[in-house]
Amino acid sequence: MSSEYIALASDRILVTGSNGFIGTRVVEILLGYGYRNIRCFVRPSSRLDRLEKVLSQFDAGKDVALVTGDLLSPTDCRKAAEGVSVIYHLAAGMEKSFAGAFMNSALATRNLMDAFLRFAKPKRFVNVSSFAVYSNLALKRGALLDENCPLEDAPQERFDAYGFGKLKQEELVKEYGEVHNLPYVILRPGYVFGPGKRELNGRVGTSAFGLFVQVSGTQSLPLTYVDNCAEAIVLAGFKAGIDSEILNVVDDELLTGQQFLKAYKDKTKSFISVRIPYVVGYTMSLLWEKYCQRSKNQLPPAFNRRRCSAEWKGNRYSNQKLKERLGWKPRVPMERAMEAFLSQFTSNGNDDPLKR
Amino acid sequence: MLKIAIVGCGKVADQHVAAIHRIPECEIVSVCDWEPLMAKQLGQRFGIAGCFSDLKEMLEAVSPDIVHITTPPRSHYSLAKQCLESGSHVYLEKPFTVTASETESLIQLAQRRGLKITAGHNYLFTLEMLEMRRLVEKGFLGGRPIHLESYWSYDLGDLRYASAFLGNRNHWVRQLPGQLFHNIISHGIGKLAEFLDDELTEIIATAHQSEQLRSLGAQEVLDELRVMIRDNRGTTAFFCFSTQIRGLNQLRVYGPSGSVTADIITGSLVRNKSRSYKSYLTYFVPPLKSAHEYFRNARVNVANFLTRRLYQDFGMKELIERFYNSVRTGSPLPIPYREIILTARIMDEIFVQIYPGRSEMPEIGHQESGQAATVAVSSVA
Ligand SMILES: NC(=O)c1ccc[n+]([C@@H]2O[C@H](COP(=O)([O-])OP(=O)(O)OC[C@H]3O[C@@H](n4cnc5c(N)ncnc54)[C@H](OP(=O)(O)O)[C@@H]3O)[C@@H](O)[C@H]2O)c1
Numbered sequence: 001m002s003s004e005y006i007a008l009a010s011d012r013i014l015v016t017g018s019n020g021f022i023g024t025r026v027v028e029i030l031l032g033y034g035y036r037n038i039r040c041f042v043r044p045s046s047r048l049d050r051l052e053k054v055l056s057q058f059d060a061g062k063d064v065a066l067v068t069g070d071l072l073s074p075t076d077c078r079k080a081a082e083g084v085s086v087i088y089h090l091a092a093g094m095e096k097s098f099a100g101a102f103m104n105s106a107l108a109t110r111n112l113m114d115a116f117l118r119f120a121k122p123k124r125f126v127n128v129s130s131f132a133v134y135s136n137l138a139l140k141r142g143a144l145l146d147e148n149c150p151l152e153d154a155p156q157e158r159f160d161a162y163g164f165g166k167l168k169q170e171e172l173v174k175e176y177g178e179v180h181n182l183p184y185v186i187l188r189p190g191y192v193f194g195p196g197k198r199e200l201n202g203r204v205g206t207s208a209f210g211l212f213v214q215v216s217g218t219q220s221l222p223l224t225y226v227d228n229c230a231e232a233i234v235l236a237g238f239k240a241g242i243d244s245e246i247l248n249v250v251d252d253e254l255l256t257g258q259q260f261l262k263a264y265k266d267k268t269k270s271f272i273s274v275r276i277p278y279v280v281g282y283t284m285s286l287l288w289e290k291y292c293q294r295s296k297n298q299l300p301p302a303f304n305r306r307r308c309s310a311e312w313k314g315n316r317y318s319n320q321k322l323k324e325r326l327g328w329k330p331r332v333p334m335e336r337a338m339e340a341f342l343s344q345f346t347s348n349g350n351d352d353p354l355k356r
Numbered sequence: 357m358l359k360i361a362i363v364g365c366g367k368v369a370d371q372h373v374a375a376i377h378r379i380p381e382c383e384i385v386s387v388c389d390w391e392p393l394m395a396k397q398l399g400q401r402f403g404i405a406g407c408f409s410d411l412k413e414m415l416e417a418v419s420p421d422i423v424h425i426t427t428p429p430r431s432h433y434s435l436a437k438q439c440l441e442s443g444s445h446v447y448l449e450k451p452f453t454v455t456a457s458e459t460e461s462l463i464q465l466a467q468r469r470g471l472k473i474t475a476g477h478n479y480l481f482t483l484e485m486l487e488m489r490r491l492v493e494k495g496f497l498g499g500r501p502i503h504l505e506s507y508w509s510y511d512l513g514d515l516r517y518a519s520a521f522l523g524n525r526n527h528w529v530r531q532l533p534g535q536l537f538h539n540i541i542s543h544g545i546g547k548l549a550e551f552l553d554d555e556l557t558e559i560i561a562t563a564h565q566s567e568q569l570r571s572l573g574a575q576e577v578l579d580e581l582r583v584m585i586r587d588n589r590g591t592t593a594f595f596c597f598s599t600q601i602r603g604l605n606q607l608r609v610y611g612p613s614g615s616v617t618a619d620i621i622t623g624s625l626v627r628n629k630s631r632s633y634k635s636y637l638t639y640f641v642p643p644l645k646s647a648h649e650y651f652r653n654a655r656v657n658v659a660n661f662l663t664r665r666l667y668q669d670f671g672m673k674e675l676i677e678r679f680y681n682s683v684r685t686g687s688p689l690p691i692p693y694r695e696i697i698l699t700a701r702i703m704d705e706i707f708v709q710i711y712p713g714r715s716e717m718p719e720i721g722h723q724e725s726g727q728a729a730t731v732a733v734s735s736v737a
Contacts, residue, residue: 043520043523043524044523044524045519045520045522045523045524046523070524095367097367097370098370098397098401099365099366099367099369099370099394099397099398100366100367102393102394102397103366103394106393106397107391107393107394110393156401164401168397295664295667296377296378296664296667297374297667298661298664298666298667298668300668
C-alpha cells in the first residue's frame with residue numbers, strides 16, 4: 001500500500017447498507033481489490049440474496065462477516081463498529097415520512113459515528129450522501145452545479161423526506177468532524193443507475209394521474225453507473241489527504257432525460273409518455289404549490305417549484321474534483337452502462353413505470 | 357388559546373401537527389421525545405420552540421393544556437398517567453393501552469382529577485361515519501341495530517414496514533399481546549363498540565396465518581382474524597381483519613327496516629331501505645336505486661372536495677377538534693369512555709383466545725375456545 005493510501009489490506013472495514021443496490025457493489029469492489037477483513041452490516045429483515053451472490057463469487061467471500069442489527073440501536077452500532085478502521089456508510093432512510101427518513105439517515109448515522117469514535121480506531125468515515133441535498137433554485141438553467149452549490153434550505157416545502165434525512169445526516173457528520181475530529185469524507189452521487197434498480201428516477205419523469213410525464217427532457221441527468229459510483233466510494237475510504245472533503249459523483253458522457261427515456265422505452269416497449277416544456281412544468285408546479293398552501297394541503301405538495309427546479313431545470317455537472325482528488329475514472333463507459341442497465345428488462349410490456 | 361404538546365416525534369406526530377394546524381384557538385407549544393434529535397427535527401420543521409427529551413421537565417416548563425401521546429403502545433399507560441397527574445388532558449393514540457385494566461385505570465384517574473382523555477380512534481369521525489351516525493340517530497334503521505359488520509383489510513404489500521417487524525422479534529409490534537392485530541384492530545373494533553351493549557355474552561375469535569405471511573418467514577405472527585360477538589340484547593357483530601382481501605374497509609349496520617354501509621376507502625355512505633316490490637320490479641328498481649345511491653355519493657364527494665371539506669386525515673382533525681371543544685366547554689367527549697373500555701375488553705378477549713398464553717389474562721371471564729365467554733363491562737363513564 002503506498003503512502004497515497006491511509007488503510008492497509010488487513011484493516012477491518014465496515015459497510016452499512018451492504019445488501020443494498022450500491023452497497024453490494026461496494027462489497028464486490030472491495031473483494032476485487034483483495035480486502036478480506038470486511039464486515040457487512042445488515043438488518044434482521046434485510047434481503048440477502050444479492051449480497052450472498054456477490055460473496056459467493058470470491059474465495060475471500062467466506063471470510064466476510066455478516067453482522068445483523070439495526071443502526072437505530074446503539075448496542076448494534078457498537079457490534080458493527082468495534083475495531084474497524086474504515087466505515088462505508090451507505091444505509092439510509094428511504095421512507096416517505098420525514099420522521100422515518102430522519103431516523104434511518106440522521107439518527108442512525110449519529111449512533112454509528114458515536115460507536116466508531118468510542119470503540120474503534122477511526123481512519124475514515126465515508127458518508128454516502130446524495131445530490132438531493134442541493135438546491136439549484138438560485139442557479140440559472142444550464143449553469144454548472146458543483147460541490148459549491150447551495151444546499152436545500154426548505155426540504156419540507158420541497159416535500160422531500162429523503163433529502164431532509166440526507167441533509168440532516170450531512171450536518172451531523174460535519175459537526176462530528178469539527179467537534180470530535182471524525183475523519184470523514186462526504187460523497188454525493190447523482191442518479192445512480194444499473195441492474196438491480198428498475199424504477200425510473202423522478203429526474204427522468206414522473207407519474208401523474210396515470211400518465212408518465214417528462215418535464216423538459218433536454219436537461220442532462222447527473223448519471224452515475226452503479227459500478228462507477230461504488231468505485232468512487234471505495235476509493236474515498238483509502239485515499240490520503242481528502243479528510244473533510246465533499247465530492248460529487250457523476251459519470252462522463254451524460255445523457256439527457258429524453259435520451260434516457262427513449263432508450264428505456266425502446267427496450268421495454270411498455271408505455272406511453274408525454275413531454276412538456278420546462279416552463280409549463282414550472283407553472284403547473286407553482287399552481288399546485290399555491291393550491292396546497294391555500295387549501296392547507298388538501299393535496300400533498302408533491303409538485304412544487306423547489307422540486308421542479310431540482311429535478312428538471314437542468315444544469316451542467318462536473319466530476320473534475322472527484323477525478324483530481326481520488327484519481328477516479330469511470331470503470332464502465334456510458335454506452336456499456338446503459339446496455340447493462342437495460343439488460344434487466346424484458347420487452348414484454350411488464351416494465352411500465354406507471355404500474356409500479 | 358389552548359397550549360398543546362406532543363410526546364413522541366415519530367411518523368404519526370406529523371399527522372397530528374397537520375391536523376392541529378387546521379384548528380383555531382390552539383398552539384403547539386412543545387414537543388418531546390426521549391431522543392433529543394427526534395424532538396428537534398419535528399420542532400425545526402414546524403417552528404415549534406419547545407423541544408424536550410424529558411416529559412417531566414416539559415410538563416413543568418410549559419404546563420400544556422392538552423398532551424398528544426404518539427409513542428409506541430407499551431409506553432402509553434405510563435406517559436398518559438404522568439400527564440394526567442401533572443394536570444394535562446390527554447389525547448392518546450391507538451391502541452389506547454396494552455390491556456383493558458390499564459384503560460380503566462387511566463380513565464378513572466382522569467375522572468378523579470377532573471381531566472379528560474380520549475383515544476385516537478379517528479376513523480370514527482370520517483365524513484361518511486358522521487353521516488352514518490346522523491342517519492342512525494334519526495331512526496333510519498327502524499329500530500336498534502340487529503347486526504353489525506366491521507371489515508378492516510390491511511395491505512402487507514408495502515413490505516418495508518412489514519419486514520421490519522416480521523424479521524425482528526424485538527420490534528415493538530411483536531412485543532404486543534396481539535402482535536400485528538394489536539396495533540391496528542382498535543379502529544375496526546371501536547366502530548362496533550359504539551353499537552354494542554356493555555354486557556357481552558359471547559366472543560368467539562379465530563385467527564390463522566396467511567400463505568403470504570408464511571412465505572415471509574414469520575412463524576408465530578397471525579394475520580387473518582375473524583370474530584363473532586353477541587351482546588345481552590342479542591345484537592350480533594362480525595369483525596374481519598385480513599391481509600389477503602384488498603381495499604375493504606367498511607362498517608355495515610343492519611336494522612329492522614334499513615341498513616347502512618360506511619366505506620372508508622371510497623368515502624361513501626350507502627343507504628338501503630328494506631322494501632319489497634311487485635313482481636319483476638324487484639329485479640329492476642332496487643339495482644337502479646343502488647346506482648342512484650352510489651351516484652349521490654360521488655356527487656357529495658366532489659362537492660366536499662371542491663369546498664375543501666374532503667381531505668386526508670379529516671377524521672383525525674375532527675376528533676381532535678371535538679376533543680378540544682369538550683375540554684374548552686365541558687361538553688360531552690367525542691368518544692364515550694364506555695366505548696373506549698369496551699374496545700379494550702374485546703381486544704383483550706380476542707388476544708387471549710387466539711394467542712393463548714401470550715397475553716396476561718384479562719379480568720373478563722374466559723372459557724375454552726368455542727364456548728361462550730361472558731364479558732361484563734363495568735361502566736365507568
Ligand atoms: N440509488 C441512488 O440513485 C442514490 C443516489 C444518491 C445517493 N444514494 C445513496 O446511496 C446509499 C445507498 O443507496 P441504495 O440505492 O443502495 O439504497 P438501498 O438499496 O435502499 O439501500 C439502503 C440500505 O440501507 C439499509 N438501512 C436503512 N435503514 C437502516 C437501519 N436503520 N439500520 C441498518 N441498515 C439500514 C437498508 O437495509 P434493508 O435492506 O434492511 O432495508 C439497505 O441495505 C444511500 O445512502 C443513498 O442515500 C443513492
